[in-house]
Amino acid sequence: VVGLAVARALALAGREVIVVERHRLPGQETTSRNSGVIHSGIYYPKDSLKAKLCVRGRELLYDFCQARDIAHSRCGKVIVAQEAQVPGLKALEQKGLANGVTDLAWLSAAQVRELEPEVRCAAGLWSPSTGVIDVHEYVTTLIADLEAHGGTVVYGAELRDVAVTPGGFEVTVASNGSADAFDCRNLVNSAGLAAVDLLRRIRGYPERRLRRAYFAKGNYFACHGVRPFRHLVYPMPGDAGLGVHATLDLDGSTRFGPDVQWIDEPDYDVDATRAASFYAAIREYWPGMPDGCLQPGYAGVRPKLVGEGAAAADFVIEGSETHGMAGLVNLLGIESPGLTSSLALAEEVASRL
Numbered sequence: 001v002v003g004l005a006v007a008r009a010l011a012l013a014g015r016e017v018i019v020v021e022r023h024r025l026p027g028q029e030t031t032s033r034n035s036g037v038i039h040s041g042i043y044y045p046k047d048s049l050k051a052k053l054c055v056r057g058r059e060l061l062y063d064f065c066q067a068r069d070i071a072h073s074r075c076g077k078v079i080v081a082q083e084a085q086v087p088g089l090k091a092l093e094q095k096g097l098a099n100g101v102t103d104l105a106w107l108s109a110a111q112v113r114e115l116e117p118e119v120r121c122a123a124g125l126w127s128p129s130t131g132v133i134d135v136h137e138y139v140t141t142l143i144a145d146l147e148a149h150g151g152t153v154v155y156g157a158e159l160r161d162v163a164v165t166p167g168g169f170e171v172t173v174a175s176n177g178s179a180d181a182f183d184c185r186n187l188v189n190s191a192g193l194a195a196v197d198l199l200r201r202i203r204g205y206p207e208r209r210l211r212r213a214y215f216a217k218g219n220y221f222a223c224h225g226v227r228p229f230r231h232l233v234y235p236m237p238g239d240a241g242l243g244v245h246a247t248l249d250l251d252g253s254t255r256f257g258p259d260v261q262w263i264d265e266p267d268y269d270v271d272a273t274r275a276a277s278f279y280a281a282i283r284e285y286w287p288g289m290p291d292g293c294l295q296p297g298y299a300g301v302r303p304k305l306v307g308e309g310a311a312a313a314d315f316v317i318e319g320s321e322t323h324g325m326a327g328l329v330n331l332l333g334i335e336s337p338g339l340t341s342s343l344a345l346a347e348e349v350a351s352r353l
Contacts, residue, residue, distance in 0.1 A: 001031040001135065002334055002342045003190035004142040004153075009346035010188075010353070011149035018184070019146070019153040020173055022194075026153065027139045030192050031339070033268065033300030034218075035247045035258070038062065038072070038131040039337040042096030042104065043237060049315040051099040054337040057344035058129060061138075064343060068141050071134035071250055077232030078112060080121035080285045085236045092236075093125055103128050118228045119285050130232060132248060135339065162187065162202040168327050186353050189330040193266055193303045196332060206323055211332075214304035216241070218258020219270050220297040221278050227254055228286060235285055241302075242336070244281040255297055256282055262308045263301070270296040305333035315341075319352045329353065 003019060004026065011017045023029075038061055044050035065072040081089035096104050107115065107124035115126070143153060157175040164170075168185040191198045196213035199205050218241060228246070235243035241260045248254060256278055275294045283289050305313040315338075318330040329349050338345070 001027060001139055001142070002192075002331060002338055002345050003188070004139060004146065005342040005346040006188055006190055006331075006349045007151055007153075008142050008146045008149075009343075009350045010186075011146050011151040013350060015186075017146065017151035018182075019151065020157050020159050020171075021153055021155050022158040024156050026143060026155075027135065029266070030300055030303065030335070031139065032135060033298055034135075034336065034339060035220075035245075036132050036135050036249075036339070037077075037232065037247060038074075038133055039340045040096070040101050040103075040127045040129045041099045041337070041340075042092060042101050042125075042127065043242065044095075044099065044337075045314070046095070046098040049317065050337060050341070053315065053341035053344040053348065055100050056347075057337070057341035060343040060347075061133070061340060062131070064141075065133060065138070070137045070141055072131055073248075073250060074129065074131040075231055075248060076126065076128040077130040077234055078107065078115055078119070079125040079127065079234045079236065080112060080119055081123050081125075081236055082284060083122040086123050088236055089123055089125055096125075096127075101127070101129070116229055116231060116233060118288055119233060120287050121285055132232070132250060133339075134250060159191075159198060159201060164204050164325065186327040186329070188349060188353075189328070189332075190334070192334065193301060195303065195330065195334070196305075199330065202325075202328070204325060205328075209318075209323055211305065212307075214307045215263050215266055216302040216304050216308075217261040217263045217267070217299055218302060219261065219274055219299045220255050220257030221270075221275060221294040222297040223254040223256060223293050224295055225293055226290065227252055228289075229254060233285065235281070244278055246282075246286075256294065257297070258300065266301040268299045268301070270299050272296050302335040303333060304335065315345075317345075317348060317352070327353070 007017045007019045041055035105126040112124040161172040172181045234245040316332040320326045
């Protein structure tokens with residue numbers, strides 16, 4: 001979704017744009033395997049790219065959805081804290097305010113129960129600017145805009161090699177059993193889970209800047225037979241994710257996730273035995289959760305720049321000022337809130353080019 005947003009922005013600016021997509025359909029990896037949440041911008045360090053681009057991107061995305069009739073809901077969410085977590089929730093509120101999220105409201109336990117009668121906690125933080133979006137509609141609209149302005153998405157194609165030329169780059173792309181090369185003035189690496197690996201295919205990219213990719217899988221379970229909440233309900237965030245939270249589909253059905261499962265290579269199988277840990281985590285704030293209501297849903301993988309136990313990394317946007325290669329922009333570690341930030345990331349890349 002970020003690559004398509006960038007491509008759309010460049011096409012709207014009058015550039016000739018080609019998107020190289022290795023799958024037969026768009027958005028088959030991280031884009032279609034997340035919570036579909038429009039985040040408000042409270043979780044990230046002040047002045048980080050995640051903070052600035054999430055807050056900016058949130059408003060751009062809501063405006064875009066309204067203008068283009070993309071299904072979405074500004075349903076709001078409540079972040080809940082148990083007794084020992086209340087100081088952490090206060091700190092989270094201050095972090096949000098520092099990032100310019102000015103519509104947050106502190107809730108007592110009684111106020112949380114008024115909002116969500118099934119939830120039990122010591123305190124809550126209400127975020128009315130959090131919402132959900134139909135990601136498929138959003139992706140389809142980005143592609144429509146791109147193509148309406150002369151851009152092209154080439155499906156089933158994989159970038160194999162990049163060589164520097166006097167005018168930019170020669171890019172070799174494999175598709176349908178053959179390889180073809182074409183020239184471009186600018187190259188944007190927005191390959192998500194493969195972005196770090198792709199750096200090794202760019203001849204002349206500084207070896208000292210090569211890095212390792214880390215993958216944190218997130219499993220989701222669908223909630224069947226009951227619809228307990230009217231809003232999104234989040235526990236306090238963990239080390240590598242935002243906790244096993246309740247999100248709503250646009251039809252009002254509920255799903256829970258993601259958890260954090262560190263893996264060596266991306267895979268999308270959901271282990272049904274992980275349901276036990278889901279029940280335990282969810283019952284901390286929904287003690288009345290009935291047995292047997294969780295069914296395996298789907299899984300996504302976060303493209304991480306740091307491994308287990310490390311502090312969360314910021315988005316990395318690499319331009320020529322860091323790697324010395326004119327016309328190349330790398331987008332690395334674009335995990336959550338990448339969907340929310342997509343239009344703001346597109347602005348940032350377009351400005352750098």
